Amino acid sequence: MTLKSILFAAVAAASMLTAGAPAGASVFHAWEVTDVSWGDVLNVRRWPSSQSWIESAYPNGTVLSLTGRCKGAPTLLDTISHLPDWQQRQAVRYKWCEVWHDPANNGQWQTGWVYMKYMRPN
Numbered sequence: 001m002t003l004k005s006i007l008f009a010a011v012a013a014a015s016m017l018t019a020g021a022p023a024g025a026s027v028f029h030a031w032e033v034t035d036v037s038w039g040d041v042l043n044v045r046r047w048p049s050s051q052s053w054i055e056s057a058y059p060n061g062t063v064l065s066l067t068g069r070c071k072g073a074p075t076l077l078d079t080i081s082h083l084p085d086w087q088q089r090q091a092v093r094y095k096w097c098e099v100w101h102d103p104a105n106n107g108q109w110q111t112g113w114v115y116m117k118y119m120r121p122n
Contacts, residue, residue: 029066029076030122033058042119044103044112048096055112056103063122067111070097085121092116 033042041057044064048071058064068076072095080088096113103110 029068030063031066031119032122033060033062033064033118034120036060036118042114044099044101044114046112048098048113050115052113055110056101058101064099064101064114064119066119067098067100070095070116071113073097089116089120092119 036042036059041059042062043054044056044058045052046055047053066076070076070079070092073079073092076092076097080091083091093116095116097116097119098111099114100109100111102108103112
C-alpha cells in the first residue's frame with residue numbers, strides 16, 4: 001500500500017465522522033498537492049491569507065480533503081461539480097479553500113486554508 005493510498009484512506013475515513021466535521025462543511029473533496037517547487041511545501045494556514053499563521057505544510061503528492069468552503073465562492077460543490085477535472089482546477093485556481101487535515105498526524109483533525117493554485121482534483 002502506497003503512502004498516497006494510506007493518506008486517501010485516512011481522509012476518507014475522517015470525512016465520515018460527521019460529528020467532528022467543521023461547521024459549514026457540506027461535502028469533502030480529495031485534492032492533491034501539486035506544482036510546488038522542488039524542495040518546497042504547500043502551507044496550510046489558519047485563515048485564508050498568505051500572512052496567516054502556518055498550521056502545517058505538505059509536499060507534492062499529498063492528498064488533502066477540501067471541506068467545500070472557498071473564499072469568494074458560494075460552495076466548492078456549486079462552483080465545480082458540473083465541470084471536468086481540468087476546468088475544476090481552473091475555476092478555483094486563485095482562491096483560498098478550506099481543508100480538513102491532521103497536522104500532528106495524531107488523529108486530531110482540524111481545518112485550515114490552502115491556496116488552490118497548488119492543488120488539483122485527485
